[in-house]
Every structure is written in structure tokens, then in C-alpha cells.
Amino acid sequence: MFRDGLINTILSLIVCYLLSFLFLNISFFNPLTKALQDFSFLDVYYSERLNENQKVNPNIVLINVEHKSREEIGVALKELLKAKPKVVGFDIILKDFKKTAEDTLLAFNLNDKRVINSLVITEQNLISNHPFFTFKNKPGFVNFNFENQNSVIRDFDSEKYVFKGKHESFSVILAREYLPERLWDTYKLDKKLEGSRVINYQGNLNHFLNMSIDDFMALNDKSIVKEKIVLFGYLGAPTGNVYDIEDKHFTPLNSITSGKSIPDMFGVVIHANIIAMIISNSFMHKIQTFWILILTFLFSFLASIYFIWLNKKLKISYRTVRKTVLFVFTILLVWVTLLLFKAGIVLNSTPIIVVTVFSAGFIKFYKHLVRWLNTKTKFKSYLN
Amino acid sequence: MGRIFLSQLVTCILLFFLGFNICMAQNSYYVFKKSGKPFLNIDAPVLRGSVIGTSDVLLLHKKDTVFLINEVGELFELKQANSYAYNSLKNYKKQEEADSFTKKYFSYVWKQFTNQQKTRQRPGVVYREDRNIKLLSPKDSIKKYVPEIFFKWKNNTDSTKVYFHLQEVETNHIFKIGLTGNEIKLYRDNFILKNGRDYKWAVTKEPYPNFSEVKFNNFELLNKDSYLALKKEMETLTLALQLLGFSDEDIKTAICLDYKFCEN
Known part of the structure; x- marks a missing residue:
């Protein structure tokens, strides 16, 4: 399961990076990119007083x-x-x-x-x-x-x-x-x-x-x-x-x-x-990009392991539970981010949330990949 | 021995000054914001940035509000009509909001989740109130027999300094004074105001306005004979209104509005 989680995380990070690269460079998406650039979850701290x-x-x-x-x-x-x-x-x-x-x-x-x-x-x-x-x-x-x-x-x-x-x-x-x-x-x-x-x-x-x-x-x-x-x-x-x-x-x-x-x-x-x-x-003390990358990887990895396990355990209600867990995770992480902000620590949680949610969704593609690999060769996986 | 005594004396003097400073050192308050027409020590207008010292008294009337801050930036809110001595000001510290950070955050999330967001009203219109100076009292074309006249106006312009003009109709002589407030009281002193004369008055934001474009209010300052004659003329009407059950105050107001004869 840990191996599956690690592979899923790495693959989802690569795809996420490629997609973000496309987003940044296709002029059609520019207004959206600009809007996202100007947005920060931390703004809620001031705007909502x-x-x-x-x-x-x-x-x-x-x-x-x-x-x-x-x-x-x-x-x-x-x-x-x-x-x-x-x-x-x-x-x-x-x-x-x-x-x-x-x-x-x-x-x-x-x-x-x-x-x-x-x-x-x-x-x-x-x-x-x-x-x-x-x-x-x-x-x-x-x-x-x-x-x-x-x-x-x-x-x-x-x-x-x-x-x-x-x-x-x-x-x-x-x-x-x-x-x-x-x-x-x-x-x-x-x-x-x-x-x-x-x-x-x-x-x-x-x-x-x-x-x-x-x-x-x-x-x-x-x-x-x-x-x-x-x-x-x-x-x-x-x-x-x-x-x-x-x-x-x-x-x-x-x-x-x-x-x-x-x-x-x-x-x-x-x-x-x-x-x-x-x-x-x-x-305010800003958390370095390096640590944000580490946290992003860590959360994505944990999310991958958890949802791979959940996917195996729940057959019908998996999607509902996954969406609920991700929703609660987002709210709680933003809350922690705001608490840290209050304490003078700036943690840019947007990439952590986006990549973690993306990794959780990527499991579906990973499952298809495992199935396809199994048609070619014997690929050990918890999802088999 | 003498050296010990001298050191004790120096210590005593230092302690005395230290104690004196601690007793006398009191925080000043500064006016942060105000609305209405609050006064400082009876007649001085309260301005943004005014310093409230230990001997000062703030006077607030109905609808007046004053926000003060002390030297560490704490906010004090005075909003009741009252007189406030310096020592009482510390009791009016503005209370901090009791809601915790977490409570506020989760109520925000709940509002977003349940879509309880404020609807944005965007009417496509501009408001154009008159950006001029409105003369309030005395009203136009009235007759008065009073020892003093309280001139009041409302300044809707962006200028805080205004110029009050009082013109004697017969001689065309204009008395002019620059002011920062919204009122002035002039006395019947036989110099600026004389009995039996007609006057007109106006307030402008320019010291030398084009008088043909300025709105003046007229009034006549009655002499005693004219006043008594007018009062006699009004006696029948007054009596009739009294019989109908109107109070003396209402009758005076009605006569002032309809017949322009104002007794107060």
C-alpha cells in the first residue's frame, strides 16, 4: 500500500506540474491564472475581520x-x-x-x-x-x-x-x-x-x-x-x-x-x-518554498495511502466519503493556516490543498494504470 | 558622617521627584473621531486631534459621539448626552469583540457553505445633494424683537472655513467675518445690529463672492413700538388659537411660520 501510495503521489505530482505549466502558458487560461494569482486563503483573515x-x-x-x-x-x-x-x-x-x-x-x-x-x-x-x-x-x-x-x-x-x-x-x-x-x-x-x-x-x-x-x-x-x-x-x-x-x-x-x-x-x-x-x-515569518514542497509531498502521500486503503474497503460509498474527507481536510487546513497566520507564520497552503486533492482524485487513473500494467506484466499492487 | 547625610539627602530628593512624577504623570486623551457638535469646556468645539487634559470637561449633546484614544492607542467611546470629566473617561473603554477567532472562522465557513452571502446591491445612479451652504435660522423674511440673534447654517461643501455676511439693507454696509463653525450669535449692540433696521445675511465659502449669485435671508429687527403694534395685531388670532386648545409654544411657532413674526 505504501508503494502504491508513493507511486500515485509521484505520478500525480508530475501530472499536476505539467498541467500547471500548461495553465500558465496557454493564453486562453490567462484570466483564470491571473485571478488565481491574486487569490490567497490568508486574505480571509483580514477580509472577514x-x-x-x-x-x-x-x-x-x-x-x-x-x-x-x-x-x-x-x-x-x-x-x-x-x-x-x-x-x-x-x-x-x-x-x-x-x-x-x-x-x-x-x-x-x-x-x-x-x-x-x-x-x-x-x-x-x-x-x-x-x-x-x-x-x-x-x-x-x-x-x-x-x-x-x-x-x-x-x-x-x-x-x-x-x-x-x-x-x-x-x-x-x-x-x-x-x-x-x-x-x-x-x-x-x-x-x-x-x-x-x-x-x-x-x-x-x-x-x-x-x-x-x-x-x-x-x-x-x-x-x-x-x-x-x-x-x-x-x-x-x-x-x-x-x-x-x-x-x-x-x-x-x-x-x-x-x-x-x-x-x-x-x-x-x-x-x-x-x-x-x-x-x-x-x-510575519514566511515558510520557505522548500518546506511547502515537503509538506505538499507529505500530505499527498498520506492522502494517497489513505484513499487507496479506503478505495479497497468501500465499494459503493467511496466517492461520497472521499469528497467529504477532502472537504473537511480543506476547511481544517485553512483553519490551521489562519491560526498560524495569527501567530505570525505565513504558510501558503494553496499548493498543499490543490495537490493533495488532485492526488486523491488521481487514484482512479492509477487504478487503470495498474490494470493496464497487469495485462502486460505482473505488477504487484494493493489494488489487485 | 556629612557624606552619608548628603547621599541620603540626594536619595530623598530623587525619590521625591520620582514619586511626584508618578503621581502627576497621567495619560492624555486625543480626539480620534467625532460626530455632531460636542464641546470642550462649555464652548470650545471639539476637533479631531484635540488633546483632553486633566482639567478638561467634554460636553456631549443628543446625537453627539466622540471617540478618544489614550497614549497606548486604546479606544474610548462616548455616545450619551452628558458632561464627561477627565477622570471619568477611563470608564468608557470600547469593549473588544468577544467572539473567538475559531468561532468567527467556522461561522464564515458555514455562511459560505449555506450560501448566506450578502447580496450586492448595485443601483446605477449617482446622488447629487446640494453642495452648498443652507441657511437654517433665522428663517427668511421674518420680523424679530430680541436682544440677540443666533445665526445657524448647514455647510454641505467641502470647505471648513466659511464667511458670514450681514448686510444692512438701508446703508448696504456689509459686516463680514470668517468662521470654521456652523453658527454665530450676534447681539443687538446698536453697532452691528440696531433696532428698527432691515438686514439680510448669507454664508459663503469664498471671502469675496459674487453677491448676485448668493442666496440671502432677510429679517427685520423690530423696535419696541413696531413689536407692540404687531403683537396687538396678533392678539385676536392668539386668543382664537388658545380657545381651540393650542399651547402658547405652538401658537408662537404657527405665527412665526405664517406671519413671519417670531418672538424667539
Whole structure:
């Protein structure tokens, strides 16, 4: 039975691989492939609010620039810097210089050593502020990730070597400026930020202190921003407008996990989530592909043995029992995956489930193969 | 001996300051969200990001809601009409959802299994409410004899700063003031408001609007003689309505609506 199980598993893995190869390369299946690429069982964790955290992050304040003029942004930035924030992230790119007094005021305040500016990395070039808005601090790139083709933002890159230079992520620079050096070293953040990391989302806009420039300017006591990370960016007009999709992205928090929907999170809120994850040292640990392959093989092998045994034992009710067992197995494995996710471990269970279910179904073909082999030669099998 | 005494003195001073700091160090609360028109210390409007200190009192009226957070990010919800002193705020911590992770997951699976998903309503329409400033009170074309007038309006625009314009009809002089709220109270001070004069008022989001396109509400601030004469005119009607069983308050409201003579 173990031999049959092993052969069935190997054969089903080969066929599964070939089929997936076909799926990926036949253009007809592309929409389906794309849809599957964007789907993850783990999204249920956020979309169904399975572990909703009602706390508001007390260290990060978001200020919405709406469609304010440079003058208004400059005045607000000046007032903000007076209120002694620890560090300010300016998630806006000023591509052109209008040669006005407002631009001079803005440039003066953007030169403050506490202000971190943004930079966009494209395939052709780097897009940053006009040289007039020179800055003392090196800007951070505001791209979330580079290699990923998914439209859902699940992970981020902390650094990128491009155009003969190393660039650091906007969020990472802000977190580094905020955290004391000693704590940065204690958390071993340089090591943890190597490569791509899964974002541990705290929540959407309602999990961060946020206000418009008008709200901020109307405050007599601006101590709310003292010693905090303040991000200047776009949060819709008016703030939080769900139908405003400028700089808005798909995240696992979207209440619609598959199919068509509208983007759910503003870019600056995604940056806030990344910063919150870094400064609280609450990283997600992704299980390596190697271990997923091992688990996939193991589950497929166990499923093959069990269903070969079941196939022999049950003649009539086999199919019903098989489908029920596989259904329960899928639900339980997703539950375990979500529990692990809650504990900070990211296990991509989709290939495990798909291949295991496929292996269980492949037994039927394996039976035919054994019968055919027995017509040619004597083939020892538990299924004989 | 002296050295020992000095070290004891330094320790005492340090302990005193430490104890003092522990006693005095209290968390501040910040306004995270609000709805309605809550006030801080009687008349200061509550704004997003306002700091609530130890001596502050929050005043909530009916339909007002305030969410506060403390320095560790815990959420506090105030939704009853009341006055809240700083020390009482800790009692209003928002309760976490009691449902466990596993329960939520399996109820989600059950909903999927039994196809109990929310139907998506997708009406093909857009809503167009007036994005303007609606003048609420005083109503248009009324006559009043009062020591002060409370001007109220509803701002449906995206601008938080508005400009209140009060024009004296006879002289065309316009009194203008920039505001961030939705109301202003002006007194009959014989300077801005004088008895026996007609006025019109409006609220705009631009400081220098095109007045030909602005909707004004008119009112007449009666002098005592005109007021008494009008009151006398209304006596018969008042008496008739009283005989029909209407209360004094209802009668005043009816006269204000129909005859534009408002006594409050």
C-alpha cells in the first residue's frame, strides 16, 4: 500500500506540474491564472475581520493633503515641524518648480532633517522632486514591491539596487529615524529587512490617527504629533472617501477576496502599516518554498495511502466519503493556516490543498494504470 | 558622617521627584473621531486631534459621539448626552469583540457553505445633494424683537472655513467675518445690529463672492413700538388659537411660520 501510495503521489505530482505549466502558458487560461494569482486563503483573515484589533496606532499620525495648494501644504508642514514630530514622511512628489514664494517656503521646510521625501523607481528612471526641492535626507522609494505581478499588496521590499545605486524604502527610512539605534539593533532589523517581507497589516485608515490639513491647522494644541511619525499624503477628498481611488490599492483587507472590486487602501496607509510593523517588531515569518514542497509531498502521500486503503474497503460509498474527507481536510487546513497566520507564520497552503486533492482524485487513473500494467506484466499492487 | 547625610539627602530628593512624577504623570486623551457638535469646556468645539487634559470637561449633546484614544492607542467611546470629566473617561473603554477567532472562522465557513452571502446591491445612479451652504435660522423674511440673534447654517461643501455676511439693507454696509463653525450669535449692540433696521445675511465659502449669485435671508429687527403694534395685531388670532386648545409654544411657532413674526 505504501508503494502504491508513493507511486500515485509521484505520478500525480508530475501530472499536476505539467498541467500547471500548461495553465500558465496557454493564453486562453490567462484570466483564470491571473485571478488565481491574486487569490490567497490568508486574505480571509483580514477580509472577514477574524482577529480585528480595535487599538489605534498611537505612534503614527496621517495628514491628508486632499487637493490643497503648495502654499497650504507648505504652511501646514511649517506648523507641523514647530510641533516637534520625531520624523515626517512626505508621500508627495513635486515634479515641477513653479518659481513662486510658496515653492520656496515648501523647499525650506522639506530641507528639515526630520523630513523624508519620496522617490518612485520605474524601469526606465527614478522619479523624485524637482532639484529645487533639494533635501538633506536621502529619499526613500515608495514602491511596495518589484518582482510581484499581483495587484494585491501583500509584501514589500525594503531595499533595491537599481541604476548603480542602493535605494531604501520610504517606510524603512522613517522607521529607522523613529526607533532608537539600540532598539533597531536589539530587534535585529537589518537582518529581518533583507529581501521581501509579508506585511502584517494592523488595519485600514481607522487604525491610525488621521486628519485633514484643515483639521490640523485648526488645532490650538498640536501636541498630538509631538515625538511621533507623521505622514503627509493623500487620503481621499474628503478624507476616507471610498469612491476616490487616487493612490489607492488592493490589499488583503478588501472585503471582496476574489472577483471584481474597488481598491481599498490609500498608499500612505500601506506605508503606515509597514512602519507600524517595523517599529513594533511584529514581522510575519514566511515558510520557505522548500518546506511547502515537503509538506505538499507529505500530505499527498498520506492522502494517497489513505484513499487507496479506503478505495479497497468501500465499494459503493467511496466517492461520497472521499469528497467529504477532502472537504473537511480543506476547511481544517485553512483553519490551521489562519491560526498560524495569527501567530505570525505565513504558510501558503494553496499548493498543499490543490495537490493533495488532485492526488486523491488521481487514484482512479492509477487504478487503470495498474490494470493496464497487469495485462502486460505482473505488477504487484494493493489494488489487485 | 556629612557624606552619608548628603547621599541620603540626594536619595530623598530623587525619590521625591520620582514619586511626584508618578503621581502627576497621567495619560492624555486625543480626539480620534467625532460626530455632531460636542464641546470642550462649555464652548470650545471639539476637533479631531484635540488633546483632553486633566482639567478638561467634554460636553456631549443628543446625537453627539466622540471617540478618544489614550497614549497606548486604546479606544474610548462616548455616545450619551452628558458632561464627561477627565477622570471619568477611563470608564468608557470600547469593549473588544468577544467572539473567538475559531468561532468567527467556522461561522464564515458555514455562511459560505449555506450560501448566506450578502447580496450586492448595485443601483446605477449617482446622488447629487446640494453642495452648498443652507441657511437654517433665522428663517427668511421674518420680523424679530430680541436682544440677540443666533445665526445657524448647514455647510454641505467641502470647505471648513466659511464667511458670514450681514448686510444692512438701508446703508448696504456689509459686516463680514470668517468662521470654521456652523453658527454665530450676534447681539443687538446698536453697532452691528440696531433696532428698527432691515438686514439680510448669507454664508459663503469664498471671502469675496459674487453677491448676485448668493442666496440671502432677510429679517427685520423690530423696535419696541413696531413689536407692540404687531403683537396687538396678533392678539385676536392668539386668543382664537388658545380657545381651540393650542399651547402658547405652538401658537408662537404657527405665527412665526405664517406671519413671519417670531418672538424667539
